[in-house]
Amino acid sequence: AQKITQTQPGMFVQEKEAVTLDCTYDTSDPSYGLFWYKQPSSGEMIFLIYQGSYDQQNATEGRYSLNFQKARKSANLVISASQLGDSAMYFCAMREVNTNAGKSTFGDGTTLTVKP
Amino acid sequence: DTEVTQTPKHLVMGMTNKKSLKCEQHMGHRAMYWYKQKAKKPPELMFVYSYEKLSINESVPSRFSPECPNSSLLNLHLHALQPEDSALYLCASSQLGTGSYNEQFFGPGTRLTVL
Numbered sequence: 001a002q003k004i005t006q007t008q009p010g011m012f013v014q015e016k017e018a019v020t021l022d023c024t025y026d027t028s029d030p031s032y033g034l035f036w037y038k039q040p041s042s043g044e045m046i047f048l049i050y051q052g053s054y055d056q057q058n059a060t061e062g063r064y065s066l067n068f069q070k071a072r073k074s075a076n077l078v079i080s081a082s083q084l085g086d087s088a089m090y091f092c093a094m095r096e097v098n099t100n101a102g103k104s105t106f107g108d109g110t111t112l113t114v115k116p
Numbered sequence: 117d118t119e120v121t122q123t124p125k126h127l128v129m130g131m132t133n134k135k136s137l138k139c140e141q142h143m144g145h146r147a148m149y150w151y152k153q154k155a156k157k158p159p160e161l162m163f164v165y166s167y168e169k170l171s172i173n174e175s176v177p178s179r180f181s182p183e184c185p186n187s188s189l190l191n192l193h194l195h196a197l198q199p200e201d202s203a204l205y206l207c208a209s210s211q212l213g214t215g216s217y218n219e220q221f222f223g224p225g226t227r228l229t230v231l
Contacts, residue, residue, distance in 0.1 A: 033218075033219070035219055035220075037222075042224065043204050043206075043224060043225040043227065044222060044223070044224040044225060045159070045206060045208075045222035045225075046222075047219055047220070047221060047222075050219055089156070091158055091159075095218060095219075095220075103161055103164075103172070104161070104220060106158035106159060107158065108157070108158055109156070109157075109158055111156075
C-alpha cells in the first residue's frame with residue numbers, strides 16, 4: 001500500500017526567504033509519480049510540480065523545485081523567495097504510473113505561513 | 117482551456133432536500149473524480165469515472181449518487197444528507213493512458229453545509 005508522510009503540520013517563513021516542506025513516501029511499486037498541490041483558504045487545489053520515479057533530474061517550476069532523494073524515499077518541496085501569496089496548505093501526493101484512473105494518495109498537509 | 121469548473125460555489129441544504137453538484141471540464145480528459153474534504157484534512161476519494169463509467173466507488177453511502185452524462189460533465193446528486201456530510205466537495209479530472217503520470221486538475225470546489 002502507498003503511504004505519504006508530511007511531518008510538519010505548520011511552518012513559518014519570512015517573506016523573500018526560501019522554505020522546504022518535507023514529504024516522505026512508501027510504495028512497493030517501482031513506477032510512480034509524486035505531486036505537490038497548493039490549497040489556499042479559497043479551497044481550490046492548485047497543481048504545482050511533479051516528479052517521476054525514473055526522472056534523473058529534480059523537477060523545477062519557477063520558484064518551486066522538488067528535492068527528490070529516491071533512496072531515502074523523500075520528495076521535499078522547496079519554495080524560493082517566499083511571497084505573502086504563498087501562505088496556504090500544501091499537500092504531497094503520489095500516483096502509480098500506468099494506472100487506469102487509479103487513486104492518488106495524499107499526505108496530511110503542511111500549513112505554510114509567510115510573514116512580512 | 118485548462119480549467120475545471122464547479123457549481124455552485126456554496127450550498128446550504130436541509131436533511132430532507134435533494135440537490136446536485138455539477139462539474140465540467142473541456143480538456144478532453146476521460147477520467148473524472150469526486151473528493152470530499154474536511155477542514156485541515158487531505159481530500160478523500162469518493163468516486164472515479166473512466167470513459168464515463170464508474171470505475172471506483174470508495175464505499176460511499178447511497179445518499180451520494182454520482183452521474184457522468186458525457187465526457188465533459190460530472191454530477192453528484194445529494195439526498196437525505198447528514199450534518200456530518202458538510203465539507204468541501206472537489207471535482208478533478210485527468211488524462212488516461214499508460215506511460216503517463218496523469219496529474220489531476222482540480223476545480224474550485226463546492227462548500228456544502230447540511231443543516
